[in-house]
Amino acid sequence: MDEDLLRTLTPAVIGILVRRGADFAAAEDAVQDALVEAVRAWPTDPPRDPKGWLVAVAWRRFLDSTRSDAARRRREDLVEEEPAPGPAPGVDDTLQLYFLCAHPSLTPSSAVALTLRAVGGLTTRQIAQAYLVPEATMAQRISRAKRTVSGVRFDQPGDVATVLRVLYLVFNEGYSGDVDLSAEAIRLTRQLAVAIDHPEVAGLLALMLLHHARRATRTAPDGSLVPLAEQDRSRWDTGLIAEGVEILQAALARDRLGEFQAQAAIAALHADAPTAAETDWVQIVEWYDELVRLTGSPVVRLNRAVAVGEADGARAGLAELAELDASLPRYAAVEAYLRERDGDLEAAARLYAEAAQKAANLAERDYLTRQAARLNARPS
Structure with a gap:
């Protein structure tokens, strides 16, 4: 199981679901469910197109959740038909996801937690261990952060300086639990450097x-x-x-x-x-x-x-x-x-x-x- 690949694909898959009409919080939850399923299924049955597999599973999880929600009728048009399976779209929304997770309406601690979860692909348990807080506390923090940014348009321009400060906060945490946050911050900053040409x-x-x-x-x-x-x-x-x-x-x-x-x-x-x-x-x-x-x-x-x-x-x-x-x-x-x-x-x-x-x-x-x-x- 290539956990690094899963974490690298996470922001792109979330971005695809948001482009299809899912709100950010629902998209992130669905992708986390898909990641759990990938950890279970891939070792014995690895997909030819990992990104496409994650998109398909996450989208089905989103549809299942939406159909069972009391607000189904308001989303009728969205869930009427499921897109046919196939290669995942080539559009990469990673940069917009960085901006969203570092939104000015979030506190620094919430922005860090949301970035590690949505962009970094870490589990709530891993993030909680890294910051030495109970998992329930971190889950609440992430949940509040997702609710805060769920109404933000995904195509709005973001503030690069805010994203960089969030990544620097992650880097300075160093190592704790089973996650090396300094190495994780370097990985995410490398990823950001690919997405944006900025000195x-x-x-x-x-x-x-x-x-x-x-x-x-x-x-x-x-x-x-x-x-x-x-x-x-x-x-x-x-x-x-x-x-x-x-x-x-x-x-x-x-x-x-x-x-x-x-x-x-x-x-x-x-x-x-x-x-x-x-x-x-x-x-x-x-x-x-x-x-x-x-x-x-x-x-x-x-x-x-x-x-x-x-x-x-x-x-x-x-x-x-x-x-x-x-x-x-x-x-x-x-x-x-x-x-x-x-x-x-x-x-x-x-x-x-x-x-x-x-x-x-x-x-x-x-x-x-x-x-x-x-x-x-x-x-x-």
Whole structure:
């Protein structure tokens, strides 16, 4: 059973049912039923045309559901005749499905769940496990999301930036349960890049590949965080790095810079450095300048302060940091790092401990706690 093929075909099959007149929620439910049937039937009786098979089974499930519904009479014309079996239509509605699942009326968490279900072809159970919530909770979230977008016309133009942010949210979840969400986000972004020729889609794909290339070195065997400067660069995936850089260069050559391209350029500079000491921090600061111009994000400016501290010295970084709001996430951690670089170890230890209390996850908290303990244990 080729589960990857099933998941790849899912958005196209949903799109065909919607084109035939099914509303989105009903189409998605029918396709999920067809996927379950495929898992049961294909190992012993594989179809010659997998997409056509899924369309036929999903359409029959939709018709059965519609005929049994109390609103049958309002859909009489739609269900009067079932299309004759045959090859599935060649129209690919995958791009519109991306737009629909990232509709502005949805919350980010709902858009992510719906994208993984309708575009990614994951089951509700898989998505629930990945996000560490009960399956019933995820089912309700997906159901509400489907109801929200069911009235949206399928041929309306969508917002590429919103789709990319949803995919980036998926990527940053990493790995949990039996689903590798980082790999899934890369797969979906590759699929999107086929459907739309857009430099920011390429920029996001390049960024994902460059980050994913370092994945094996981000944690120690005991699960503790390993900062970028201490990672074993010989274990970075050079194939992914080369692919990411190639995709990024092609995107940048189009001279339509966006935030994901700028982030990918920073990641590429890190990947290009043979050692942490050889990192081109001056260029990285220049790319952060572009990111600040594009986004105005305080978080980008916080990261830029770190880069300035590396390029021009810790005091220059602290001067940049002083212009930002101290309530920003990771502000204390950044200040602790720069204070330590500047030789103020007592202040750095205090700030590391403060940052640990505000950490967003256990691994980060443990890392910051260890940094505080390291400095506090120094000879007086």
